[in-house]
Amino acid sequence: MKISFLLNNREIELDVPSDRRVVDLLREDLALTGTKEGCGAGECGACTILVNGKSRLSCLMLAAQLEGCSVTTIEGLSPGDALHPVQEAFIEHGAVQCGFCTPGMVIAAVDLLRRTPDPDRPAIRRGLSGNLCRCTGYQKIIDAVEDTSRRRGKGKAS
Amino acid sequence: MSHVFLPPDLDRLWNILEENPGALLYAGGTDLLVRLRQNPLKPPSLVCLERIEELHGVRERGEEVFIGACATHTGLLADAIIRDNFPVLVKGLACLGSPPIRNMGTIGGNICTASPAGDALPPLYTLDAGLEIRSRNSSRRMALTDFILGPGKTSLQQGEILAGVWLNRHPPFAIHHFEKVGQRNALAISLVSLAALLTVSAPGIIERVRLAWGSVAPTVATSAAVEAMLTGRPLSRETMDSAIPLIGDAISPISDTRATARYRRTVAGNLLLRLIEVDRRCK
Numbered sequence: 001m002k003i004s005f006l007l008n009n010r011e012i013e014l015d016v017p018s019d020r021r022v023v024d025l026l027r028e029d030l031a032l033t034g035t036k037e038g039c040g041a042g043e044c045g046a047c048t049i050l051v052n053g054k055s056r057l058s059c060l061m062l063a064a065q066l067e068g069c070s071v072t073t074i075e076g077l078s079p080g081d082a083l084h085p086v087q088e089a090f091i092e093h094g095a096v097q098c099g100f101c102t103p104g105m106v107i108a109a110v111d112l113l114r115r116t117p118d119p120d121r122p123a124i125r126r127g128l129s130g131n132l133c134r135c136t137g138y139q140k141i142i143d144a145v146e147d148t149s150r151r152r153g154k155g156k157a158s
Numbered sequence: 159m160s161h162v163f164l165p166p167d168l169d170r171l172w173n174i175l176e177e178n179p180g181a182l183l184y185a186g187g188t189d190l191l192v193r194l195r196q197n198p199l200k201p202p203s204l205v206c207l208e209r210i211e212e213l214h215g216v217r218e219r220g221e222e223v224f225i226g227a228c229a230t231h232t233g234l235l236a237d238a239i240i241r242d243n244f245p246v247l248v249k250g251l252a253c254l255g256s257p258p259i260r261n262m263g264t265i266g267g268n269i270c271t272a273s274p275a276g277d278a279l280p281p282l283y284t285l286d287a288g289l290e291i292r293s294r295n296s297s298r299r300m301a302l303t304d305f306i307l308g309p310g311k312t313s314l315q316q317g318e319i320l321a322g323v324w325l326n327r328h329p330p331f332a333i334h335h336f337e338k339v340g341q342r343n344a345l346a347i348s349l350v351s352l353a354a355l356l357t358v359s360a361p362g363i364i365e366r367v368r369l370a371w372g373s374v375a376p377t378v379a380t381s382a383a384v385e386a387m388l389t390g391r392p393l394s395r396e397t398m399d400s401a402i403p404l405i406g407d408a409i410s411p412i413s414d415t416r417a418t419a420r421y422r423r424t425v426a427g428n429l430l431l432r433l434i435e436v437d438r439r440c441k
Contacts, residue, residue: 018160019161040195042259060186062162065187130344
C-alpha cells in the first residue's frame with residue numbers, strides 16, 4: 001500500500017504493508033531508531049511519537065493510519081543538530097540514565113507542555129504517567145520538565 | 159498479513175464490510191492491536207474507524223446528548239457538555255489507562271471491548287446509557303445493559319457498528335462519584351471500581367442513588383436491592399453496614415493474578431463507605 005505523510009516536516013511516500021506497525025516502519029524501514037519499543041502493548045510509552053501534535057503510541061498504530069498525517073519523532077523535535085529545550089533540560093538535570101525511556105519521555109513532556117502551559121509537579125506526574133522509567137526514580141525527569149516550563153515562563157515575561 | 163482499511167465515511171465503510179466478511183473493526187487500537195499481536199492467526203482484514211467524521215464529536219439533541227463512538231477519552235475529558243453534565247463519566251475516564259492511551263482509545267472501543275474492567279462502563283451504567291447501533295440499512299437503539307453480554311461479548315451483529323452513545327442531559331443527581339482501586343495510579347487494570355450517583359436531602363437522607371461496580375462480575379454489576387435498601391435512609395455508617403451484605407448477591411468476582419475474589423468482595427463493599435466522606439466534602 002502506498003502511503004504519504006509528513007515525517008519530521010518532510011513529505012514522504014512509502015510502499016509498505018498496510019498492517020505494518022508504525023514503530024517497525026520508523027525503526028526498521030526508515031532507520032529512525034530514536035523511537036524505542038519496550039512492551040509492544042501500550043504500557044511503557046517508550047514508542048511515543050506525535051501524530052498531528054498529539055502523543056500516540058507507535059506500537060499500537062498501523063501504517064495505513066499515517067496517511068495524510070504529520071508525524072514527529074524524537075529525531076525531528078528540533079531542526080538540525082539543535083536540541084529542544086526539554087532535551088537540554090534532561091541533560092542538565094541528569095534525567096537520563098540508560099536512556100531507553102528518554103525519547104518517549106521527552107515527547108510526552110513536549111505534548112504536556114504544549115497543552116498545559118504551567119503544570120505543577122502533580123500535573124507533570126500525571127502527564128508522564130504513561131511512560132515508565134526503570135532507572136531514575138522519575139524525580140530528575142520531573143525536575144527537568146518543571147525547569148523547562150519555568151524557563152519558558154521567564155522567556156515570555158521578558 | 160491483514161489489509162487495513164481506513165474509510166473516510168459510513169458509505170465507504172458499508173461497502174468494505176460487505177466485500178470483506180470477517181474483517182475486524184477498531185478505532186484507537188489500544189485493545190485489538192494488543193490482542194492481535196498475541197494471536198498468531200491474523201484476520202483477513204482490519205477496518206480502522208478513526209477517520210469517519212459521523213462517528214466523532216459530542217452533540218446536544220433536545221434533552222439528550224449524543225457521543226460519537228470514535229470520540230477519544232482525551233476529547234471527552236476536555237468537552238464542556240460532558241464536563242457540565244456527566245462528572246461521573248469524567249472521573250472514570252480520567253483514570254483510564256494513561257495519557258497516550260486516552261489520546262487513542264475511544265468510548266465506543268471501551269464499550270465494544272466489553273471488558274468487566276472497562277473504566278468508562280460503570281459510569282455509563284449509572285447514567286442509563288443508550289447505544290445507537292447502525293448498519294447500512296438500519297439504525298436501532300438499545301440499552302448498554304442489554305448490549306454487553308459477557309467479557310468481550312456484545313450483541314453486535316455482522317455488518318453492524320456501534321455509532322454512538324445517548325445520555326440524558328442533566329442526570330438528576332447532586333453527587334457524581336467514581337473510584338477505582340488498582341495496583342498503581344496509571345496504566346492499571348481496575349481490581350474493583352465503583353461509580354455512584356447520589357442525591358442527599360438536607361437532613362442527610364439518601365433520596366436517589368445509582369451504583370455500578372466494575373471488575374467484580376463478567377459484566378458491570380448493578381444492584382436494585384442495594385439501591386432500594388439505601389433509598390430513604392440516612393447516609394451513615396449504619397446504613398452502609400446494612401447494605402454491604404446485599405452486594406454479595408450482585409457480584410461474582412474471580413481470583414486472578416491481580417487479586418483474589420475475597421479481596422474484591424471486601425473492597426466492593428468498602429467502596430460504599432467512601433460515599434459518606436464524598437457527601438461531607440460536598441457540603
